[in-house]
Amino acid sequence: MKYKAKPLPPVELPDLRVVGKPLRRVDALGKAVGSTVYAGDFSMPNMLHGKVFRSSQPSARIKRLDVSKARELPGVICVLTAKDLPDAKLVTDMPGQTGQKRRAGTDAPVLASEVIRYRGEPIALVAAETLDIAEQALERIEIEYDTLPGVYDPLEAMKPGAPVVYEPDNIVATWKIRKGDVQAGMAMADMIIENTFSVPFVDHAYLEPEAGMAWMDDQNVIHIRVCTQVVEHFRSIARALGVPQNKIHIQGTFLGGGFGGKEDITVEIFLALLAKYTHRPVRLAYSREESIMAHSKRHPFIITHHTGVKRNGRITAAEIEMISDAGAYPYLSPYVLLYATVTACGPYRVEHLKVDSTSVATNNPFTSAFRGFGAAQACVAYEQQMDEIAKALDMDPLDVRRANYLSTGDRNATGQQMKSAVWLEETATRALETLGEKTSECGPIKVGQGFASYMQSYGRITWFHDTSRAWVGLELDGTAVIRCGVPDLGGGQVNTLCQIASEVLGVPLENFIIYSTDSALTPLAGTTTATRQLYMSGSAVHQAASEIRRVLLEYAQLHFEQDIENLELADGKVYVKSDPENFLPLAELTKMCAAEGLPLSNLALFKAPFTDPIDPETGQGDIFPDFTFGAHAVEVAVDTETGEITLLKSVGCHDVGRAINPIAVEGQIQGGSTQGLGYALMEEVQVVEGVIQTPSLSEYLIPTSRDLPTTKAIILESGTGLGPFGAKGIGEPSLTPAAPAVANALTNALGVRIKDLPLTPEKVLAAIEEAKNA
Amino acid sequence: MQPKMITLTVNGRKHQVALNPDETLLNALRQLNYTDVKNGCEKGDCGACAVLLNGKAVNSCLVLAWQADGSEILTNAGLGTMDNPHPIQEAFADAGAAQCGYCTPGMIISAKALLDQNPHPSEEEIREAISGNLCRCTGYAQIITAIQIAAERIAASALVGSGQGGKQ
Numbered sequence: 044m045k046y047k048a049k050p051l052p053p054v055e056l057p058d059l060r061v062v063g064k065p066l067r068r069v070d071a072l073g074k075a076v077g078s079t080v081y082a083g084d085f086s087m088p089n090m091l092h093g094k095v096f097r098s099s100q101p102s103a104r105i106k107r108l109d110v111s112k113a114r115e116l117p118g119v120i121c122v123l124t125a126k127d128l129p130d131a132k133l134v135t136d137m138p139g140q141t142g143q144k145r146r147a148g149t150d151a152p153v154l155a156s157e158v159i160r161y162r163g164e165p166i167a168l169v170a171a172e173t174l175d176i177a178e179q180a181l182e183r184i185e186i187e188y189d190t191l192p193g194v195y196d197p198l199e200a201m202k203p204g205a206p207v208v209y210e211p212d213n214i215v216a217t218w219k220i221r222k223g224d225v226q227a228g229m230a231m232a233d234m235i236i237e238n239t240f241s242v243p244f245v246d247h248a249y250l251e252p253e254a255g256m257a258w259m260d261d262q263n264v265i266h267i268r269v270c271t272q273v274v275e276h277f278r279s280i281a282r283a284l285g286v287p288q289n290k291i292h293i294q295g296t297f298l299g300g301g302f303g304g305k306e307d308i309t310v311e312i313f314l315a316l317l318a319k320y321t322h323r324p325v326r327l328a329y330s331r332e333e334s335i336m337a338h339s340k341r342h343p344f345i346i347t348h349h350t351g352v353k354r355n356g357r358i359t360a361a362e363i364e365m366i367s368d369a370g371a372y373p374y375l376s377p378y379v380l381l382y383a384t385v386t387a388c389g390p391y392r393v394e395h396l397k398v399d400s401t402s403v404a405t406n407n408p409f410t411s412a413f414r415g416f417g418a419a420q421a422c423v424a425y426e427q428q429m430d431e432i433a434k435a436l437d438m439d440p441l442d443v444r445r446a447n448y449l450s451t452g453d454r455n456a457t458g459q460q461m462k463s464a465v466w467l468e469e470t471a472t473r474a475l476e477t478l479g480e481k482t483s484e485c486g487p488i489k490v491g492q493g494f495a496s497y498m499q500s501y502g503r504i505t506w507f508h509d510t511s512r513a514w515v516g517l518e519l520d521g522t523a524v525i526r527c528g529v530p531d532l533g534g535g536q537v538n539t540l541c542q543i544a545s546e547v548l549g550v551p552l553e554n555f556i557i558y559s560t561d562s563a564l565t566p567l568a569g570t571t572t573a574t575r576q577l578y579m580s581g582s583a584v585h586q587a588a589s590e591i592r593r594v595l596l597e598y599a600q601l602h603f604e605q606d607i608e609n610l611e612l613a614d615g616k617v618y619v620k621s622d623p624e625n626f627l628p629l630a631e632l633t634k635m636c637a638a639e640g641l642p643l644s645n646l647a648l649f650k651a652p653f654t655d656p657i658d659p660e661t662g663q664g665d666i667f668p669d670f671t672f673g674a675h676a677v678e679v680a681v682d683t684e685t686g687e688i689t690l691l692k693s694v695g696c697h698d699v700g701r702a703i704n705p706i707a708v709e710g711q712i713q714g715g716s717t718q719g720l721g722y723a724l725m726e727e728v729q730v731v732e733g734v735i736q737t738p739s740l741s742e743y744l745i746p747t748s749r750d751l752p753t754t755k756a757i758i759l760e761s762g763t764g765l766g767p768f769g770a771k772g773i774g775e776p777s778l779t780p781a782a783p784a785v786a787n788a789l790t791n792a793l794g795v796r797i798k799d800l801p802l803t804p805e806k807v808l809a810a811i812e813e814a815k816n817a
Numbered sequence: 818m819q820p821k822m823i824t825l826t827v828n829g830r831k832h833q834v835a836l837n838p839d840e841t842l843l844n845a846l847r848q849l850n851y852t853d854v855k856n857g858c859e860k861g862d863c864g865a866c867a868v869l870l871n872g873k874a875v876n877s878c879l880v881l882a883w884q885a886d887g888s889e890i891l892t893n894a895g896l897g898t899m900d901n902p903h904p905i906q907e908a909f910a911d912a913g914a915a916q917c918g919y920c921t922p923g924m925i926i927s928a929k930a931l932l933d934q935n936p937h938p939s940e941e942e943i944r945e946a947i948s949g950n951l952c953r954c955t956g957y958a959q960i961i962t963a964i965q966i967a968a969e970r971i972a973a974s975a976l977v978g979s980g981q982g983g984k985q
């Protein structure tokens with residue numbers, strides 16, 4: 044076999060009882076029997092139905108808007124336009140963040156008043172007694188547009204004289220990295236390799252379209268039931284409505300998938316407005332088509348690499364340009380661009396580095412967060428570039444990477460030192476070894492193998508000064524309760540917290556109840572984004588549970604007349620380690636502590652490391668708490684007559700620090716990589732002149748059970764992460780390397796490279812043809 | 818056309834409802850509060866709305882309620898409960914097959930229809946049976962494992978039930 048797994052450095056992981064075990068998630072059975080209630084499943088007496096009237100034009104001025112006929116329709120209770128909400132803007136930055144980077148004046152209005160910047164932009168809201176009436180009301184809204192010249196290509200939009208989405212120009216964000224001396228570095232190179240790669244718009248395609256309901260109570264508090272990744276949006280909603288922040292209450296639900304698409308505000312702002320203006324409960328649920336039209340997309344990027352290399356494969360310098368299409372409103376584009384910028388050169392030592400990145404407004408659908416958050420797009424480019432370097436130098440792709448891989452102690456693109464384990468070679472060699480020998484080729488079918496390494500942050504940008512809170516308490520029968528604002532997207536967020544607390548307190552997992560994702564009744568835990576919840580809220584829960592553990596053990600110390608070190612909490616008991624028969628059920632210990640007035644609950648606040656922003660001129664400075672490292676390897680078969688690509692094998696190997704629940708980690712690796720494989724092979728939101736050509740799941744195709752083989756998940760545990768028990772994060776990282784691995788495997792099979800995702804049969808045939816003619 | 822009174826028997830409960838001819842079975846079921854039947858597309862693309870209609874798996878968004886008049890309908894919630902889950906539901910929970918859980922009710926219905934016909938399906942047959950059910954979270958692997966586990970458990974309990982299992 045060509046590749047052999049690099050031996051792992053010795054690691055000593057503490058022996059744990061609950062953490063690290065493949066237990067059934069606390070939310071699993073409810074979901075399996077269909078008891079879990081999702082945001083679209085609620086109804087209330089006296090409920091109204093909401094609908095959104097949207098622009099049919101991508102770039103226009105509203106000449107006339109007349110909603111009077113809609114208002115007159117019997118059964119219509121309320122029609123709102125921008126006139127009713129003077130100056131209401133959608134502010135998508137997180138409260139408490141100090142990193143505001145979006146250009147002033149580019150926030151999306153809640154409802155468009157004059158200028159329409161994308162097709163599907165909301166213009167009016169309707170609430171009616173029935174859904175039918177609400178739909179009829181939409182048809183009675185009269186609108187006339189003056190078409191404005193639009194701009195649909197970020198490169199065009201950067202040119203002088205292009206139509207301007209906002210004054211003064213279309214550049215909505217830029218970042219720079221200046222490290223070392225690129226000129227000098229290039230001068231040292233034996234060869235300079237230049238390539239441009241591009242990636243398309245992608246839809247999150249969560250199975251649950253956005254939905255929710257809202258109502259007002261007897262204190263004028265507006266309660267919103269909604270599927271959101273960010274309950275903290277209650278603050279932006281309050282601002283848009285002009286009400287105090289304590290009058291908006293978001294009660295999140297389990298999400299039917301999020302992946303970044305429910306990170307920005309979706310239906311909740313419309314629900315709040317309609318509830319406020321009607322004083323009645325309102326339900327609003329998007330159809331699939333409306334969902335695809337209304338929520339963000341993953342940014343298309345154009346990325347150019349110029350890499351100077353020595354003959355031995357060592358990179359001497361890199362110059363990288365990145366351009367992303369922000370669409371009609373920036374939303375999180377500046378940060379997505381920053382993530383891409385920071386990981387532009389990948390997990391490699393590049394002493395002389397220059398990166399220039401630009402995010403450009405167009406009249407396309409707006410783009411924002413999507414699992415991977417810019418780092419995924421960057422990886423598609425840098426990992427194809429590494430293979431191109433290998434080809435140019437006639438070296439093995441692994442050897443080129445080996446010559447450049449970061450190690451612990453090295454500094455990344457922004458000069459931040461890597462402190463945790465950096466198992467790049469360890470993960471890549473395991474993925475490749477598991478892939479095994481190449482399947483033999485047959486006739487027109489060519490077979491190729493490829494892989495990609497990556498680095499991806501977990502936890503937010505450190506100058507955001509990120510925090511999370513969690514409350515843990517024991518009941519008098521020895522059961523436990525967690526309250527923590529974390530939204531559960533399906534990745535096992537709430538279960539993970541329970542497994543952590545179970546480990547610390549010795550309360551069996553099934554004796555936990557967790558209340559989550561409520562902006563008023565659970566301590567705010569921050570967003571379920573940025574692969575941060577295990578790290579942030581996991582640490583907060585660990586802290587709170589540890590405090591209770593201390594109280595229990597200090598009391599038990601007196602009771603058993605034993606040293607604390609000789610006592611343990613496990614399986615619902617406290618016992619003497621040297622004499623396990625000498626024990627007390629937790630229920631009794633809890634009661635005794637309560638009788639003494641000891642605190643059996645704790646509210647903990649966990650803070651990530653805080654830093655100042657990176658230097659705006661050089662891009663240097665610490666920027667993330669830490670990074671996850673890993674690799675994905677695949678084997679593809681290509682039919683050179685039809686252009687069709689079949690994925691034969693797929694392996695993901697990641698150092699997750701510590702797997703709190705290995706089944707859940709495996710599920711992240713398999714599910715995340717499937718999205719990455721779809722990115723490579725089939726997924727593209729096609730947009731022509733601002734109009735989405737793939738408006739439903741019949742046109743926008745995602746992988747089905749027949750499209751891909753099972754991804755083999757290899758979980759490594761260095762125990763060096765910043766999270767509880769040494770955990771890192773795996774939610775986003777699982778996706779990142781999959782797409783470039785496919786691109787590299789395809790090139791390995793065909794000998795030619797297609798530098799633009801997705802790798803469709805048409806592009807494959809064209810590339811084969813071109814190679815023939817060359 | 819006027820609304821018509823139709824009869825739907827859902828999870829063993831009989832409902833008489835007046836419905837318009839264009840009402841889908843999906844909407845009718847959700848209005849009757851069978852909200853475990855999920856709406857993911859309303860076009861037959863995702864399988865989230867799958868139910869057993871007289872024992873056959875269908876996408877309820879593609880069936881008009883009138884066509885189901887007089888039929889027996891089984892939704893995932895009709896298969897089992899938290900206290901008494903169906904072996905397929907139990908296997909989904911154990912194998913990590915439900916991440917966000919939104920595809921799960923439809924997935925389990927497809928699995929049930931498969932195992933009713935073919936108690937020992939191959940991986941390929943499972944992939945085929947759930948190919949109309951999209952899942953965006955799992956990559957399908959743990960769902961396939963869950964269906965394999967369920968098949969084994971159902972077979973094992975059938976052996977016990979028929980007196981062929983247990984101790985010699």
Ligand code: FES
Nearest residue numbers: 857859861864878
């Ligand atoms: S909702 Fe019926 S198939 Fe998607």
Ligand code: FES
Nearest residue numbers: 917920952953954
């Ligand atoms: S578990 Fe989320 S769609 Fe399948």
